[in-house]
Amino acid sequence: MPELDPLLFGEIDPPQRLLMGPGPINAHPRVLRAMSADLLGQFDPEMTAFMNQVMALYRPIFGTANPWTMLIDGTARAGIEAALVSLVAPGERVLVVNFGRFGLLLTEILTRVGAVIETVDANWGEVVPMEAIATAIERTSPRLVATIHGDTSTTMAQPLEGLGDLAHAAGALLYVDATATIGGMEIAADRWGADIVTGGLQKCLGGPSGSAPITISDAAAAHIGKRRHVEKGIRRDDIADGAGPRIGSNYFDLAMIMDYWSEKRLNHHTEATSMLYAARECARIALGEGxxxxxxxxxxxxxxxxxxxxxxxxxxxxxxxxxxxxxxxxxxxxxxxxxxxxxxxxxxxxxxxxxxxxxxxxxxxxxxxxxxxxxxxxxxxxxxxxxxxxxxxxxxxxxxxxxxxxxxxxxx
Structure with missing residues (x-):
């Protein structure tokens, strides 16, 4: 066997660096302390109480009354992927509002889903005018409109007032990736008419990467329910009329994750306890500041x-x-x-x-x-x-x- 480098056994001692880039940033000390709390079993009553608290804490941060406000275990991209693979079936048309690198990420994920992708674009350093989005919705008749709120690749924030109304009038849902802005700029999911909004902890919320807050409207929840797949011998939920094809992911199946966060507590995965503690403390700090x-x-x-x-x-x-x-x-x-x-x-x-x-x-x-x-x-x-x-x-x-x-x- 090759001899191992003695440095492999040394204690991790990273430099005390001030992270002033586009994220991640330094976590708040209170968040790091919260992460050191003892672990609990995922169905322990205290643990499920913490899950319910997280749901309540993130509603005002998302600007919503949605009951389905929770966490996806994974980095911010896990939230993005869970939203897109759960909303979109192969062959469905999606309009992507594209003004930077992360708009391109949405198209990459949607390509893997098998969506028919349309884009409405702006030069890097600009945003897409609402009139252009309205014209593109009318031209493409999408099932979903997907956009970034703040794209750190260009440092631009896309205006979203009225976008939900445009999407809904055309029979579409609206997805917003707010990874870079949640906790630092206003997120107004209900006012915008956004059906799913996802975020991350590692930027304005002042936590580590590894947990993706998400909020889901009633309309999006109903749509996701229609795509629920029943695994014979494991799941016995009724299939709604017009149920679509199963989604291409088990881990990112929002219908299953919603069951896990509901009072049913149907097992889906082992909750990332320390990250839930971190997300909870991020929200407490934000709301405590106002x-x-x-x-x-x-x-x-x-x-x-x-x-x-x-x-x-x-x-x-x-x-x-x-x-x-x-x-x-x-x-x-x-x-x-x-x-x-x-x-x-x-x-x-x-x-x-x-x-x-x-x-x-x-x-x-x-x-x-x-x-x-x-x-x-x-x-x-x-x-x-x-x-x-x-x-x-x-x-x-x-x-x-x-x-x-x-x-x-x-x-x-």
Missing amino acids: LAARYGRHASAGRAMTAGLRAMGLTVFGDDAHRMTNVTGVYIPSGVDGEAVRQAMRDQFEIEIGTAFGPLQGQIWRIGAMGYNAMKHKVLLTLAALEACLRAEGFALPLGEAVPAALEAWEA
């Missing part, structure tokens, strides 16, 4: 970051009118090695900022200020460190201007 105050804090952080970057003489990417509050894109100056600056930020200051995807790779940095990191001092530290690293790379900039500009913008 959602309006929390959204205001994220807006202040984004405004300050943008002002500080511009005070350095840098060019901020994208449309100001539709910028996410929690992630800011900024062009890498001509002649500057963007990866060298990112490495210097890590090596000299233990601060991480993000690179970019696709057509923006090598062109912009993405700098986040969200959740536990949407704090004045963390924004100021990041700006001061970036200024120093740019100067070390030989970039001429007005020294000492970024921090005062950010301070003034925070209070605006």
